[in-house]
Every structure is written in C-alpha cells, then in structure tokens.
Amino acid sequence: MTTSKSVMKQKDRVLTAKIIKGVVGKKLPETFQTNQNDEKLPTKVNNDDLEITKSTSVKRKWFFPALVILSSLFVGGIILDVVLNIIQTRPWLGYPIALVSVGMISLASYRFREFLLSRKRVQKLQQFKSRLMEIQLDHSILKQTEHGEIALPEIQDIFKEFSEHLPLKFSVNYPAFLSSIEPHHELDEVIKLYEIMVLTPVDVAAKQLIIQDATKLSGIVAISTLPLIDTVATFWLTQRLLKKLATLYGYPALSSWYLMKSSFNSALIAGGSEALIQLSTDDLLSGLSEKISTRIAQGAAAGVLSARLGFTAQVFLRHLPFAEKQPSILKQISKELKQQLIS
Amino acid sequence: MKGIFIKKSISNLLNETQKQLKKASSQRIQIGVTGLSGSGKSTFVTSLITQLLTANSVAKLPFVELINENRWLGAKLSNHENGEYMRFPYEESVHNLQQLDSWPNPTTRESRIVLELTYIAKSSIWSKFWPERTLEIELIDYPGEWLSDIPLLDLDYFAWSAEISTNLKPFRDFDEAKVFKKKILSLHKAIQSGKDEPVSENSIKYLQVVEAYKSWLRAIHDNTNQYVILQPGRFLSPGHLENTPLLNFFPWDLNQFPLNEECSIIPLLKNRFRTYQKKVITPFLTDFFSGCSRQVILVDLVNAVNGGKEEVNKLQQILKNVFKIHDYGTNNWLRRLINPNIEKILVATSKADLLPPDQHRKMQLLLSSLLTNEIDTLKQKGCSYNALAISSIRATENRVISENGHDIQAVCGRLEQVADDQENWVTVIPADFPESVKLLEVKNGHGLQNLKFSPPQNWRLGKDALPHIRMDQVIDFLVGDLMG
Numbered sequence: 001m002t003t004s005k006s007v008m009k010q011k012d013r014v015l016t017a018k019i020i021k022g023v024v025g026k027k028l029p030e031t032f033q034t035n036q037n038d039e040k041l042p043t044k045v046n047n048d049d050l051e052i053t054k055s056t057s058v059k060r061k062w063f064f065p066a067l068v069i070l071s072s073l074f075v076g077g078i079i080l081d082v083v084l085n086i087i088q089t090r091p092w093l094g095y096p097i098a099l100v101s102v103g104m105i106s107l108a109s110y111r112f113r114e115f116l117l118s119r120k121r122v123q124k125l126q127q128f129k130s131r132l133m134e135i136q137l138d139h140s141i142l143k144q145t146e147h148g149e150i151a152l153p154e155i156q157d158i159f160k161e162f163s164e165h166l167p168l169k170f171s172v173n174y175p176a177f178l179s180s181i182e183p184h185h186e187l188d189e190v191i192k193l194y195e196i197m198v199l200t201p202v203d204v205a206a207k208q209l210i211i212q213d214a215t216k217l218s219g220i221v222a223i224s225t226l227p228l229i230d231t232v233a234t235f236w237l238t239q240r241l242l243k244k245l246a247t248l249y250g251y252p253a254l255s256s257w258y259l260m261k262s263s264f265n266s267a268l269i270a271g272g273s274e275a276l277i278q279l280s281t282d283d284l285l286s287g288l289s290e291k292i293s294t295r296i297a298q299g300a301a302a303g304v305l306s307a308r309l310g311f312t313a314q315v316f317l318r319h320l321p322f323a324e325k326q327p328s329i330l331k332q333i334s335k336e337l338k339q340q341l342i343s
Numbered sequence: 344m345k346g347i348f349i350k351k352s353i354s355n356l357l358n359e360t361q362k363q364l365k366k367a368s369s370q371r372i373q374i375g376v377t378g379l380s381g382s383g384k385s386t387f388v389t390s391l392i393t394q395l396l397t398a399n400s401v402a403k404l405p406f407v408e409l410i411n412e413n414r415w416l417g418a419k420l421s422n423h424e425n426g427e428y429m430r431f432p433y434e435e436s437v438h439n440l441q442q443l444d445s446w447p448n449p450t451t452r453e454s455r456i457v458l459e460l461t462y463i464a465k466s467s468i469w470s471k472f473w474p475e476r477t478l479e480i481e482l483i484d485y486p487g488e489w490l491s492d493i494p495l496l497d498l499d500y501f502a503w504s505a506e507i508s509t510n511l512k513p514f515r516d517f518d519e520a521k522v523f524k525k526k527i528l529s530l531h532k533a534i535q536s537g538k539d540e541p542v543s544e545n546s547i548k549y550l551q552v553v554e555a556y557k558s559w560l561r562a563i564h565d566n567t568n569q570y571v572i573l574q575p576g577r578f579l580s581p582g583h584l585e586n587t588p589l590l591n592f593f594p595w596d597l598n599q600f601p602l603n604e605e606c607s608i609i610p611l612l613k614n615r616f617r618t619y620q621k622k623v624i625t626p627f628l629t630d631f632f633s634g635c636s637r638q639v640i641l642v643d644l645v646n647a648v649n650g651g652k653e654e655v656n657k658l659q660q661i662l663k664n665v666f667k668i669h670d671y672g673t674n675n676w677l678r679r680l681i682n683p684n685i686e687k688i689l690v691a692t693s694k695a696d697l698l699p700p701d702q703h704r705k706m707q708l709l710l711s712s713l714l715t716n717e718i719d720t721l722k723q724k725g726c727s728y729n730a731l732a733i734s735s736i737r738a739t740e741n742r743v744i745s746e747n748g749h750d751i752q753a754v755c756g757r758l759e760q761v762a763d764d765q766e767n768w769v770t771v772i773p774a775d776f777p778e779s780v781k782l783l784e785v786k787n788g789h790g791l792q793n794l795k796f797s798p799p800q801n802w803r804l805g806k807d808a809l810p811h812i813r814m815d816q817v818i819d820f821l822v823g824d825l826m827g
Contacts, residue, residue: 180405183741184700184812189406196411 068112076105114253121165122251122262122317128158129321132191152187159194162319165250166202173198195320203318206248210310211336213241214303222299234302241310249317260309263316304334371457371479373634374821377665378641379570379658380487380579383693383735385447387641388456388484389436390735392420393809394818395458401808404815409826414463421457421479431456431484440736440798452582453485453631462826478825483631486580488564491572492624494664500616504594507574511563514571519559526555527593531600534608544591544611556593569650570657577623589623592616637687637821640665644692644706648776652783659713659780662690666717687727689820690714695812696734697794698773699741699752703732703812705778712779729820734812738796742770756796769794 079101087094156178163174177197181190220233242256315322378384394402395418398410409415420433431454436447460478495503514520530548543549557578563571564579577584584590592615595602602609640662647658692706711718711730721728739756755770771794777783799810 177405180403182403182812184695184703186700186704189816193405196408197405200408200411 079105111253115255115258118246118251118253119258121161122254125162125319126316129319133321152190155187155190156181159198159319162250163198166198167248167250170198170202170205170248173201191320195323199319202248203314206245206310206314207336209241209244209248210307210314213237213244213310214307217306218296218299218303220299221302222296230302234306238306238309241306242313245310245313245317249314249319251317259313259316263309263312307334370477370825371481372636372822372825373481373483374637374639375483375631375635376485376639376641377490378487378639378693379490379643379661380449380564381646382487382641382643384484384487384641385436385450387639387691387693387735388431388482389433389440389447390809390811390814391482391818392433392456392458393437393804394811394814395460396420397805397808400805403808403811404818406813406815407819408823409462409819414465414826416461416463416475418458418460421459429454431482437804440802441804444797444800446736446798450484450486451580453483453627455481455483457481460822460826465827476826478822480822483635485627485631486576486582488573488576488579489627490576490665491574491661492576493628493667494572495574496620496624500613501595501597503574503616504596505598507572507594508596508599510572511559514559514563514567517559517562517566519555519562523552523555523559523593526552527595527600530608531602534602534606544588544615549608550591552593553591557590568646570647570654570661572657572661575619575623577619584623589615589619592619636685638685638689639817639821640688640690641693642690642710643694644710645694645697648709648783652780655709655713655780655783662714663717666714666721685726687729687821688721689817690728690730691733691817692731693733693735695732696737696739696756696796697754698776699754701752702773702776705776706732708778709776709780727820729816731813731816731820733814733817735814736798737810737812738798744770744772756794757800759795759797767797 083094083098083101086097159177160174163171163177165171166174177194180193180197185193217233217237220237221230224230224233239256242259243252246252246254246256246259376384376388378387394404398404398407398415399417404410407415429452432448433456439445439447458480460480462476462478463474464476498506511520515524526548530552533548560573560578564573573579575590577590581587581590592612595608595612642658642662644658647654690710692710695703695706698706707730710732714730718728739754742753742755744751744753751772753770753772755768758767758769799807801807802809
C-alpha cells in the first residue's frame with residue numbers, strides 16, 4: 001500500500017470517538033508515538049527472560065580440557081625436544097623443520113579452536129531444539145509468547161546465527177526469509193517460514209547426499225570380493241558423509257567421530273532410536289532379493305545402514321526438529337534408494 | 344506424396360499423444376466457498392484469484408512451498424466454463440477495487456470460476472518424461488443467505504412457521520413487520536368470512552402477504568448486524584428464481600391466526616413449502632456440496648463478538664448446522680443425499696485486519712473452541728482441518744503506540760464512510776479479543792461494529808501486491824498437497 005507523506009500524517013491521527021472504552025477496551029493515550037520501525041517485531045521481549053537456558057550439567061567438565069592440555073604439553077614437549085636436537089646437530093635442517101612445526105602447530109590449534117567453536121554452536125542448537133520441543137504443543141501451535149518462553153526477536157537472532165554458517169548458496173535465502181516476515185506472523189509461523197525458505201533447500205541437498213553415498217556404498221559392497229574392501233569402503237564413505245552433512249548444515253569443523261557419537265546419543269535421548277529400529281532393512285530388501293543376486297542385496301543392506309546413519313546425523317545437525325514423523329522420512333529415503341538401485 | 348502422408352500421420356500422432364499426456368497429467372478439483380452473508384466470500388474469491396494470478400510477479404506468498412521450490416509456472420483463468428452456471432464476476436470485482444475504491448459486490452447468485460494452475464511436478468520417474476502438470480480449480484461461490492435454508496429440510500411447514508415466528512419476534516417493531524401483520528390479518532379475515540374461498544396463490548391478497556414478508560426479511564437483513572436466521576434464504580437472494588411461484592409462500596402462525604384444517608390455504612402453503620424443499624434446497628445441496636472435495640467456511644467472528652455472547656452462541660449454532668452437512672460418518676439423510684467426499688475443511692475468521700496481530704491467535708482459539716466436537720468428528724473421519732485468522736484483502740496497517748513506556752498494538756485504516764468534518768484515516772486500539780466464550784460478557788461487545796474500512800488505495804492488478812493476511816497459508820492448505 002503506497003502512501004504519501006501527507007497521508008501518513010493523517011494516518012497517525014487517532015479518531016478518539018472510535019476508540020473503544022469500557023471493560024474490554026483500552027483507553028487511548030493523549031500523546032503517543034508511532035513506532036514504525038518496530039512493526040516487524042510486534043512481540044514485547046524481556047531479554048533477561050530470554051537467555052537460552054544453559055545446561056546445568058557439569059559432569060566431567062574438567063576432564064576433556066585437562067586431557068587436551070596435558071596431551072598438548074606432552075606432544076609439544078616431544079616436538080620441541082626433537083627440533084632443538086636437530087638444530088644443535090644440523091642447523092641447516094633444523095630451522096626449516098622448526099618453521100614447519102610451528103606452522104603445523106598453528107594450523108592444528110586453529111582447527112581445534114574451530115572444532116571447539118562448532119561444538120559450542122551445535123550444543124547451543126541442541127538446547128534450542130529441546131526447548132522448542134518442550135514448548136511445542138503440536139507441530140503447528142506454540143504456546144503464547146506473552147509469558148516470555150520464547151520471543152520473535154530472539155528466534156530471529158538465533159536463525160541469523162544458524163544461517164550465517166550455512167554454505168553461501170543456502171545462506172543467501174536468509175534475507176529473503178527476513179523480508180517475508182510480516183507483522184501478523186506468529187512465532188510458529190516464523191519458524192515454519194524459516195523451515196520452508198532456508199532449511200528445506202538444505203534438507204533436499206542433505207537427502208541427495210545421503211542417497212548418493214548410500215548408493216555408492218551399495219555398489220562397492222556389491223562388486224567387491226574382499227571383506228576388507230567392504231569394511232574400508234563403509235568406514236571411509238560414512239566418515240565422508242558425516243563430514244559433508246556437517247558442512248551442509250554449517251558445522252564444517254566438527255569431526256565425524258564427534259558427530260557419530262553425538263548423533264547416536266541424541267537419537268537415544270530423543271527417542272529417535274525407536275524410529276531407527278522400526279525401519280528394518282526388510283523394507284528395502286523385500287522383493288529386491290528375489291530380483292537380484294545375494295551380493296547386490298548385501299550391498300543394498302549396507303546402503304540402508306549408511307543412509308540410516310546419515311539420517312541420524314541430519315536429525316542432530318538440522319536447525320529445527322522434523323515436523324514430519326521420522327519413520328516416514330526414512331521410508332522416503334529408502335524408497336528413493338531402492339529406485340536408484342533398480343535403475 | 345507418400346512421404347508427406349507419413350510425415351503428417353506421425354505429426355498428428357505426436358500431437359494427439361501430447362494432448363492425451365497433458366490431459367492425463369492434469370486434474371480438477373472443486374473448492375466450495377461457504378459462509379454467512381457478510382462474511383466476505385466475494386472478497387475472498389477475488390483475493391484468491393488475484394494472489395494466484397500474480398504469484399509469479401508481485402504477490403507475497405512465502406508460505407506456498409511450491410513457489411519457494413521454484414516449481415510454480417503460472418496461473419490463468421480458464422475458458423472451460425460449461426455455461427451452465429454464472430461466471431464469478433472477477434473482472435467487476437477488480438474494477439471495484441481499482442477504480443471505484445470499493446469492495447467487491449456481494450454475491451447474489453451462485454457463480455463459479457475455473458483457474459488453471461501450471462507447475463512442475465516433484466522429481467519422480469513419471470515427472471522425468473512429463474514434468475509440467477496442470478491443476479484446474481473450480482471456485483464455487485453462492486449467497487450466504489442460502490445456507491440458512493439447510494435446517495428447513497428437517498421441518499414441516501407449521502413447525503417452520505412456529506420457529507421463524509419466534510426468531511423474528513425481536514423485529515416486530517419494524518414498519519415492514521406491521522405491514523406484513525396487516526396484510527396477513529386482511530387475508531385471514533377474508534378466509535374466515537369465506538369471501539375469497541378458495542384462496543389461490545395468484546390472488547392479490549395472497550401475493551401482497553408474500554411481498555410484505557419478503558420486504559420484512561429484507562429490512563431485517565439490511566438494518567441489523569445481528570445473526571438472525573432469515574428463512575427462506577432465497578427470499579433475500581433469489582438468484583434465477585426471482586419472480587417464480589417457487590417463492591410464493593410465507594409463514595402462517597396458527598397461534599396468532601387460527602384456521603380450520605379444511606381451509607384451502609393450508610394445503611397451498613404446505614405444498615409450496617414442500618416444493619421449495621424439493622426443488623430449491625435439495626438441488627442446491629447436491630449441486631454445491633457433492634462435488635466439492637475441499638471447503639472454505641468463512642466466519643465473521645469480529646461481528647459476532649461485537650454482538651456479545653448471545654450472538655456468538657447463535658453463530659456457533661449456525662456453524663454446527665453447516666458442519667452437519669459434512670457429518671458424513673453417520674448414515675443420515677444428508678449423507679444419502681449429497682454423499683460428499685470432503686478431504687479438507689478450512690474454517691477462516693475473515694476480517695482479521697480489524698485486530699492487531701497479537702490478537703489473531705485468540706481469534707483462532709475462539710473459533711476452534713466453538714467447533715470442538717465437529718473438529719474431532721472430522722479428524723476421526725480422516726478429513727484435514729485448519730482454522731486460520733485471515734484477511735482476504737488487508738484494509739489496515741499495524742501501528743505500535745507508546746504509552747507511558749508501554750507499547751500498545753493498534754490498527755490504522757481509512758474509513759469507508761465518514762462525515763465531512765472527520766478524518767477518514769483512523770488509528771484504533773481494539774479491545775482484547777476473548778479466546779473463549781466464557782470470557783465474553785453478555786453486554787460487552789468488541790466495539791468495532793461501526794468501523795468499516797475502505798480497501799487499499801491505489802492498488803493496481805499486476806503492479807502492486809494485493810495486501811492480505813495468511814492467504815498464502817490458505818492456498819498452501821487448499822491446493823499445496825495436490826501439486827507435489
């Protein structure tokens with residue numbers, strides 16, 4: 001709706017005769033300001049109440065840092081000792097080795113720092129998701145925002161942080177999402193909008209990755225003759241898939257070991273394991289083993305297992321809980337995998 | 344020569360195959376737009392068409408997943424109407440909005456319009472060969488007054504007469520009511536005296552009573568904001584039945600004007616009533632509801648809340664009657680009659696723009712609370728249901744007013760009719776909307792009853808987005824699943 005300046009002036013006037021008074025009405029203030037900048041953020045927020053609840057768990061908080069410091073001191077000491085020895089005996093070789101060592105240590109520290117930051121962010125994400133699930137009455141209705149459980153500006157900040165770390169081709173959707181928010185959108189609508197506009201393209205890419213890698217693994221297992229090759233391929237492809245998924249959702253520095261461990265923990269806590277158990281490989285293999293050889297069927301089974309692992313990691317890394325029931329998503333993945341294998 | 348013939352044959356074959364493939368890849372659904380008079384059906388249909396037509400250009404529809412996934416190709420008005428029904432006057436409605444600065448004209452008779460939506464199917468084996476698909480949606484609009492006729496199917500003539508006489512009691516001080524009483528009294532006297540025996544439906548006195556009754560109904564309809572069941576609904580919006588003998592009857596209150604059973608007017612009125620049931624109400628239900636797999640039920644909840652608890656209760660009763668049509672789980676006469684196959688029902692409280700955004704949730708909660716049992720039944724039968732607070736065309740803007748450090752939500756809009764010395768732009772702080780009937784006091788309305796805002800100024804089709812509230816969610820709910 002286009003409005004000229006004069007019209008805007010008129011618009012800001014209040015016709016007192018039309019203001020509702022009485023029991024359910026609110027009295028009109030004599031002087032007021034129209035705060036148009038706040039239009040997009042109509043919900044009142046009390047920032048003190050909105051701090052994300054930090055985990056109260058302090059279990060073994062000291063263990064990991066202590067282990068890292070001690071290991072670093074130990075490894076650092078050995079490297080320093082070796083380098084000093086070389087410098088004393090062969091200075092022409094010692095200095096380049098010292099430089100390379102310093103470079104490598106710096107790189108390792110940087111990577112480690114990145115890992116720690118990513119880990120912190122992914123932990124924050126888990127807290128946010130569990131908080132969302134707590135207040136979610138069902139998949140579409142959230143409790144009123146008035147009680148300060150969660151508020152629109154806060155969620156916008158959280159989404160901003162999430163999307164900043166996404167790969168560029170996905171993070172560009174964030175401004176479009178932001179501009180799509182209308183003053184009348186409620187909290188659950190803003191969340192849904194983020195899911196549709198920002199998260200869905202990432203989900204599609206993740207699903208493709210999972211199917212692609214599962215198909216590859218199925219192929220390798222089907223044609224390999226040595227069990228060792230199966231094992232190595234499974235290990236390598238699974239690690240690679242987890243790393244790719246982490247990069248896709250904006251946590252590139254997370255190690256695949258950490259992801260594997262955390263995804264399973266998270267799935268067990270959230271009851272996702274039930275969904276995983278429910279979908280047996282029989283779903284995929286039914287009707288397939290009669291058509292193809294046993295070896296190919298084994299490959300397909302390996303593919304399904306890899307897909308399941310990928311999906312568990314996706315659930316862990318995804319910025320929002322899946323609204324759709326998990327078994328149905330897994331079935332979709334299995335169906336597409338089956339199509340790929342048949343074709 | 345032979346070569347040319349073969350080439351032509353192959354070309355024809357290819358064209359025919361292409362046509363058949365296109366036909367096979369398109370589907371058609373009917374969407375019924377239901378709602379009482381004044382609930383904004385015409386505006387809803389106009390907005391829905393406009394949003395779909397401009398989805399690729401100016402419309403803001405972030406909730407339509409198809410558009411976000413870049414699978415939306417376009418929409419156009421189809422020419423496939425079979426001519427049996429009146430076409431929805433879309434162009435006239437747009438003209439009203441663009442040129443006359445007025446809302447679309449209210450619906451006076453049943454009308455339909457077909458839209459052709461083209462999209463790209465999601466990846467599947469079939470879509471690799473034929474990705475482009477078409478979905479035809481037929482929107483059916485009809486006067487809300489016709490909805491009040493549904494309960495008539497359960498009544499006989501005298502039961503209806505007694506019921507309508509009670510319903511219309513509060514409006515007996517209308518001039519038209521006095522005229523009606525006078526005319527019926529005159530007819531009664533004539534019958535009693537035996538002068539005009541036997542009374543025919545073409546006699547002047549009889550027709551005068553019919554006309555007086557129609558005028559009374561019209562006067563109530565035009566002069567009150569309350570929910571009143573005005574029957575027969577066709578007396579207010581006759582559609583193509585105007586001036587036909589089908590509408591030549593009126594209620595006869597035997598308590599007020601006693602008659603002998605042998606009196607000839609009784610079979611006449613009874614017969615006319617039965618014919619109305621059989622030839623007007625039944626075909627309306629079969630034509631309208633049997634083909635619609637998706638329904639939109641529009642409710643003007645703000646108006647009802649303005650009227651207080653009694654009005655909301657009346658609205659609830661009317662909505663329950665509407666839902667009876669969809670109660671296809673029980674083996675009742677309606678089920679046998681119309682056998683509807685409703686997949687989705689959207690109940691929308693229109694005119695959400697009269698309230699600031701922080702009150703929309705309450706509107707939805709109140710609406711859902713009015714229909715708790717009906718929703719449960721529908722869900723049990725596997726029918727999808729959604730309740731939304733919408734505004735087909737948003738006429739107001741939101742304002743945040745600061746008062747003593749507190750922000751108050753308000754709406755600002757241009758009034759439709761104002762006195763010369765008044766500003767037409769007003770900012771209003773509406774009262775808190777009750778989220779349940781319990782919170783609604785009998786005497787306290789919502790206080791917006793006199794405010795009628797004008798449609799958005801300077802809007803041009805195709806150049807500006809038609810402002811709305813949640814029409815994108817409406818579109819996604821109604822057709823999103825069909826375009827997978």
